[in-house]
Amino acid sequence: MSDTLLKVENLDISYGDGLVAADVSFSLKKGELLAVVGESGCGKTSLLRAVLGLPDSGVMVESGKIEFDGANVLHMARRERSALLGEKVGMIFQDPGAAFNPIRSYKKQFAEMLKSHGRFKGEKSYNEILDCFQRLNLPDSVRILKSCPYEMSGGMNQRIAIAAAMLLKPSLLLLDEPTSALDTTTQKTVVEELMRLRALTGITMLMVTHNLGIAAVMADKIGVMYAGRLVEYGAALEVLSHPIHPYTRSLIAAIPTLGCTLPEGIDGQPPLYGAEAVGCSFIKRCPYASEKCLEKDCSLTVSVGDHYAACGEGQA
Amino acid sequence: MIEQVPILEVRGIFKKYKRSGIVKTALNGVSIQLRPSEILGVVGESGCGKSTLLRQMSCQERPESGDVLLCGESVIGKSTPDVCQSIQMVFQDALASFDPRMRVSASIDEALKHLTELRGDALTLRREELIRMVGLSPDLAERYPVRLSGGQCQRLAVARALAAQPKVLLCDEVTSALDVSAQAQIVRLLAQLRAELGLSIVFVSHDLALVGSLCDRIVVMRDGYVVEQGAASEVLSSPKSDYTKQLLASVYTTKNSAET
Numbered sequence: 196m197s198d199t200l201l202k203v204e205n206l207d208i209s210y211g212d213g214l215v216a217a218d219v220s221f222s223l224k225k226g227e228l229l230a231v232v233g234e235s236g237c238g239k240t241s242l243l244r245a246v247l248g249l250p251d252s253g254v255m256v257e258s259g260k261i262e263f264d265g266a267n268v269l270h271m272a273r274r275e276r277s278a279l280l281g282e283k284v285g286m287i288f289q290d291p292g293a294a295f296n297p298i299r300s301y302k303k304q305f306a307e308m309l310k311s312h313g314r315f316k317g318e319k320s321y322n323e324i325l326d327c328f329q330r331l332n333l334p335d336s337v338r339i340l341k342s343c344p345y346e347m348s349g350g351m352n353q354r355i356a357i358a359a360a361m362l363l364k365p366s367l368l369l370l371d372e373p374t375s376a377l378d379t380t381t382q383k384t385v386v387e388e389l390m391r392l393r394a395l396t397g398i399t400m401l402m403v404t405h406n407l408g409i410a411a412v413m414a415d416k417i418g419v420m421y422a423g424r425l426v427e428y429g430a431a432l433e434v435l436s437h438p439i440h441p442y443t444r445s446l447i448a449a450i451p452t453l454g455c456t457l458p459e460g461i462d463g464q465p466p467l468y469g470a471e472a473v474g475c476s477f478i479k480r481c482p483y484a485s486e487k488c489l490e491k492d493c494s495l496t497v498s499v500g501d502h503y504a505a506c507g508e509g510q511a
Numbered sequence: 512m513i514e515q516v517p518i519l520e521v522r523g524i525f526k527k528y529k530r531s532g533i534v535k536t537a538l539n540g541v542s543i544q545l546r547p548s549e550i551l552g553v554v555g556e557s558g559c560g561k562s563t564l565l566r567q568m569s570c571q572e573r574p575e576s577g578d579v580l581l582c583g584e585s586v587i588g589k590s591t592p593d594v595c596q597s598i599q600m601v602f603q604d605a606l607a608s609f610d611p612r613m614r615v616s617a618s619i620d621e622a623l624k625h626l627t628e629l630r631g632d633a634l635t636l637r638r639e640e641l642i643r644m645v646g647l648s649p650d651l652a653e654r655y656p657v658r659l660s661g662g663q664c665q666r667l668a669v670a671r672a673l674a675a676q677p678k679v680l681l682c683d684e685v686t687s688a689l690d691v692s693a694q695a696q697i698v699r700l701l702a703q704l705r706a707e708l709g710l711s712i713v714f715v716s717h718d719l720a721l722v723g724s725l726c727d728r729i730v731v732m733r734d735g736y737v738v739e740q741g742a743a744s745e746v747l748s749s750p751k752s753d754y755t756k757q758l759l760a761s762v763y764t765t766k767n768s769a770e771t
Contacts, residue, residue: 234691234693235689235690348557378556379717379762380556405691409763449691449694450720450765451698451720451724453719453762453764455723455743455747457695457699458691458694458695458721459695460692460699462696464663
């Protein structure tokens with residue numbers, strides 16, 4: 196059996212009109228963590244939604260292939276695919292408050308989740324939940340189970356959402372900006388918890404974030420997305436320390452460091468439906484843009500070992 | 512050296528809130544000075560009193576005790592148009608600070624009509640000038656807020672605040688909802704406005720790295736107390752309180768993680 200858990204090939208995604216992501220390919224080995232980074236609107240969340248395949252989410256896969264554990268999920272019947280959700284593929288959302296019903300106790304909501312998968316076994320299940328909480332270092336787990344989400348802070352809710360996603364022991368966890376809505380210190384708690392979770396269970400993760408600092412500590416691989424296309428892809432340290440694409444370099448320069456210098460901004464806005472653009476979609480904001488970029492192909496043609504980029508213009 | 516009169520000062524402010532019978536002290540004797548043309552950073556976690564402090568500073572609320580001084584004069588209970596005009600606020604959620612049913616240009620015009628004598632062409636010219644000041648093209652403001660990106664919307668919110676020709680700009684987590692590149696654009700804009708207009712700015716955020724990159728001085732708050740304040744470079748390089756150290760340790764930058 197191959198050790199590739201998730202394989203995405205030449206994926207085109209739309210919401211019915213223009214393409215929001217085009218020609219996205221990557222693969223994830225078991226236990227790996229790929230972080231997809233980019234600005235708001237670059238299509239990273241749509242990519243995650245396409246992989247998740249939640250029915251009625253509006254995301255349409257126009258062409259391409261998503262292979263999970265060797266099977267093409269796009270050819271699966273709706274029911275078959277829904278069965279993967281929760282059991283095999285877990286998901287953590289950006290807004291921890293919205294992931295739960297605020298006024299029903301966690302106990303009821305966890306039970307409901309287990310019931311919908313036919314895994315509810317009364318008292319035994321509650322013990323399993325408490326075990327899961329303890330594995331994740333949640334303090335005072337008995338009290339948590341009795342409380343309602345509105346009584347908890349955002350950070351706590353996110354940690355409980357992680358517990359909920361992990362309860363059915365999925366083999367792939369999808370994370371959509373898991374820490375963006377949190378404070379710096381809570382962010383650290385959640386990041387550390389996710390890393391411990393990985394060490395404990397060896398779970399494979401696909402994370403979407405705009406925080407390159409967090410991607411740097413957590414990820415094995417980083418994919419940089421711009422206007423619906425993957426413009427750079429490689430080992431996390433390689434991408435961050437030797438970025439190839441001009442966009443990756445500007446993105447890294449935009450992160451505030453703990454020095455007292457202003458971060459560099461990237462002028463302009465990313466194009467809407469940039470995935471449909473002819474030539475390089477970064478052309479309007481790129482300091483190295485020239486005539487030839489108009490006819491450029493956006494595929495990952497520049498490579499250094501296992502580190503690929505769509506362009507290597509102006510590299511130091 | 513002659514001591515400059517702070518442009519905005521809060522002295523020993525206490526503020527309590529009562530919710531379902533429980534009294535919570537949001538500010539415990541906080542004293543902060545904002546010097547002319549200074550960018551002052553206020554950092555701390557959710558619930559530490561940052562936003563409450565801004566509400567006292569902008570005279571939206573009255574503290575239980577303590578004083579708020581604008582250019583050396585007490586403004587408590589004196590929310591006159593002059594005071595309100597001198598202190599302007601920009602909020603975290605840029606989209607929510609504009610009326611979704613109005614074009615952004617109309618929202619800015621409304622502020623201008625309310626605060627100035629400008630009408631007709633002069634008003635349009637002033638609006639376009641304000642929008643150029645924040646680095647955008649005036650036609651962008653002809654859109655409705657939902658048709659703008661978060662960063663564009665936030666910059667237009669700054670433009671509207673500038674319509675009042677304020678002395679002080681209070682920024683409440685203005686970059687938290689934005690991604691890194693839009694965030695960098697906003698902090699660069701604030702630095703530029705300070706240089707061009709001599710604005711004094713209070714920049715509230717939970718991101719210590721970002722605050723450090725923009726501000727001259729930093730105030731660290733926790734549970735309604737000021738736990739540390741000083742020059743930005745000093746607070747970042749040699750923090751005194753344990754809490755500041757803890758905050759610094761939770762900042763993820765690509766540099767520190769590459770080292771570990």
